[in-house]
Amino acid sequence: MESRRLLKSMARLLDDCKKMRELKQIHSQIITSPYFSKSDNLFLISRLIFFCAVSCSGSLTYASRVFRVTDNPNLPIYNAMIRAYSCQFSNKDHKPHSLVLYKQMLLNCIVPDSITIPFLLKECGSRFYFVVGQSIHAHSVKFGLHHDVYVGNSMIGFYFACGVLTYACNVFDEMSKRDIVSWNSIIIGCLRSAELDMALDLFTRMDKKNIITWNSVITGMVQGARPKEAIEYFKEMLVSREDMIYPDKITLASAISACASLGWLDHGKWVHGYMLRNGIECDMVTRTAMVDMYGKCGNVDMAKRVFKDFPKKDVLAWTSMISVYALHGYGNEAFDLFDEMVACGLRPNPVTFGALLTACAHLGLIERSRWYFNIMKSVYLIDPTVQHYACMVDILGRAGLFDEANRLIASMPIDPDVFVWGALLGACQMHGNVELGEKVAKHLISLQPLNHVFYFTLCDIHAKAGKFDDLENTRALMNDRGIKKDMPGSSMIEVDGIIYEFSIKGSSEVLVEETKSLLYQLTEVMKVDQDTLLILNKQ
Missing domain, CATH: 1.20.5 (Single alpha-helices involved in coiled-coils or other helix-helix interfaces)
Incomplete structure (x- = not known):
């Protein structure tokens, strides 16, 4: 009787433990107490290891030491250690301790349970151990654990982490019981695999949705370049009131980003107003999204007002406002804001310099663009990306500095992409540089033989130069390859909150x-x- 009371007391002390110093004192009492049986001792050690391994105040090193000196550790102790190692994985070069422990556990004839398998699959997914993860999957079937919903959800996550969509869908289809986590996992996996239609089909089949479901679909549509549908699902979420689910900061930031992509100012204002009316606190991400939205929708003054109301600004917030100024040709304002940001002690990022170079391009500031391009490398140690090179080539090309543009492309440590060559081709078209334009256009056609833009540009260069034989040859090549402009030109206008789209093919x-x-x-x-x-x- 005394031992049972003491056991409960020790367990309660372990549950209430906040610091490693307290835990070590409890551990010393467990070791020295003569009242605990072997099973009691293992129970308390498992609770102790769980605190060490899982609590933010714990110590995995101490847990490992306790585990090594524990005679015949039981399943809860193995589970605690496997969980600790799988959750604290940070370096692929480190030994996969959780898998080593699992092998040791099997050798000691200890059968895993529905807690063991998910953490092993998490380790395998983190390391992209596809074959090992499949073996764990096989073990879950062998030990009759594959019907457990927690295990099934973990298998879905593992296969998506390894990029195997088909296997994840097979696991989902074969699950005898699914919870909302199962549905969310398969939908998120499909969205990350760019299978947007499959994700939407699953979404419509769900009986019950939570905020994670809605956020996943809305954000997935934005990131998948389908912002119209993102707005439609956002509206559906508002009117459905299913299970009393309300938008949170993630939902609203995604909706604002969708409005920015479409240039829907009135919709963006409404979302902003919704946040203010409902007292939803704007975090840094949401505020930055609003600056971007107002900027892309042409309301620079509102973007400036939102930016000034930031209680604290990070580099992304500064960069967003600099980008707004650059987009609308306010070069001096962008440059002044950059100087102010640097004076605040913040380091610019690659996107910041991209915005500055865009501002230089709008104003034709060649010297200033060279200066920003150079300090990016020499002062801030940022390696220019292909986007930076493309912007510089565009600036130099527009100024007719073709030799310098060619030298810059030749000096690139990375292969120039179609945007770099495309910027040079546009400059050739602008200045009538036929010889270089033909060479660049033919190179671009070799890179993307089905891209109609390069053929039409080459035709335009030939026509303006009076090279009609070459023009006919290019058109004949287009006919042979079936090249034509598939996407008709279109434009959109917002009137009284309604978006109208005009197309050369008409509009319903x-x-x-x-x-x-x-x-x-x-x-x-x-x-x-x-x-x-x-x-x-x-x-």
Whole structure:
């Protein structure tokens, strides 16, 4: 009776333990007490190791020492150590201790349970141990654990971590019981694998959704370049009120990003207002997204106001505002803001310099662009990316400095991509540099033989130079390869919060004939105004 009370007391002390110093004192009492049986001792040691291994105040080193001196450790002790090693994995070069312990456990004839398998799969997923993970999967079947929903969810996560979508879907389909984590895991995996339609199909089949489900789909649509659908699902979430789920900061940041991609200012304002009306606190990510949204939608003053209201700004916030200024040609404001950011002790990142070079490109500032490009490397030790090189080539090319642009491309430590060569081709087209333009266009066609843009640019260069034989040869090559402009040109306009899209092929959303009639009337009025102006000038 006394021993049972003492056991409960020790267990309670371990549960309430906050520091390693306290834990070591408890450990000394466990070791020296004569009242604990072997099973009691193992129970307390498992609780002690669990604290050491899992608590943020614990010590994995101490847990390892205790484990090594424990005679015949039981399954809970092995589980605690396996969990600790799998959760604290940070270096692929380190030994996979959790897998070593699992092998030792099997050799000691200890059968794993539904707690063991998931942490082993987590270790395998972190290290991309596909074959080992499949063996763990086989063990879960062997020991009858594969029907456990926790184990099934872990297998889905493992196969997605290894990039094997088919296997993850097979596990999901074969699960006899699924919870909301199962559905969220398979949807998130499909989204990360760029299988957006598959994710949406699963989403529609779900009976019950939580905030993670909605956030995953909305964010996935934004990242998958389908912002219209992201807004549609955001609206659906608001009106469904399913299980009283309300948008959080992640939902709203994604919705704002979608509005920024589409240029939907009124929708973006509404989301901003929704946050203010409902008292949702804006974190750094959401505020930065709002600056980006207002900037891309053309409201620079509102972007500036949101930026100034930041209680504290990180480099991403500064970079976002610099990008807004650069986008709209406010070069001096972008440069001044950069100087202010550096004065605050923040180090710019590669995106910051990309925005500065964009500002230089808008204003044609060659010397300043050279200076930013050089300090990026020499002062801030940032290796230029292909985007930086493409921007520099564009600046030099627009100024007609083709020799310098060619030297810059030749000096690149990385292979120039189509954007770098495309910037040079655009400059050749602008300045009528036929010889270099032909060479660059043919190189781009060899890189992307099905990209219609390069063929049309080459045709334009030939036409302007009067090289009509070459023009016909290029058109014949396009016909042989079936090259044509598949995507029709289109534009969008927002009126009273409704988005209308115009396309060369027409639009189901717009009364095209009425629009044409109005355009004709405006054209006639403009002609009258021009005639009046000519009469006044003659007088």
